[in-house]
Amino acid sequence: MSRATGFILALGSVALVSSAQLGMRWAMSRLPAPQEWLNALQALDTSLLPMLGVLLCAVLAYALSMLCWLGALKFLPLGRAYSLLSISYALVYLGAALLPGFGESLSLFKTLGVGLVIAGVLAINSPRPTMDQP
Template sequence: MAYLFVALTILLTVYGQLVLKWQVGVYPHLISQPFSLQNIATLLLKPWVISAFAAAFGASLCWMAAISKLPLSRAYPFMAVNFFLVALLASWLFREHLDAYKIAGTAIIMVGVLVLSRSVG
């Protein structure tokens, strides 16, 4: 069950990041200069932005459940999966450039996660 909570944390976090990227792309004028509290408030009240913040809150709840059952040193390395998923999905959804350096760096992170997950204790 603990790993289900870790997976939910990852999925909700990735969802939130992708939705926020999408929404600031849809409404770039709301975060452009000059800085305006009214523009930020308008953006924060968009339904998709609210859903992204709700996902972040849900991810926090799942994370608390996960670390109540797993040592933090065992659970935390799995958060690196966020790098992989966000990079992959951002390249697909937003046409962000995914070059050899980003792929290699992400692969190194994933290998590190595998090594750390094999740790006993």
């Protein structure tokens, strides 16, 4: 196992946590207040089941992202690994703006902000130049 394994695990964590955030937002924007879930289930109203299923899958993806994250921490320095989590901001922003059903918009300033975050991740994780010493 190597540094590459750490990057793969960290990026897996990013993908899972981004999917989880989008899934939770999608489900919660369609579900009634949580106290109404039990009433609907007790009344055998199955109309909430698909959205509760998405919510459950999103929570599971969140838990799996933590397992990937713990694995990434074994192989990467914390500063590099933690910066990779910032990629999730970009993915969630783009997903919420581009996927149907979220209704969020792209804007110049948001996009520039996300671009700066990605530039920071690249700067932190780019190979370091070696200094030739006599």
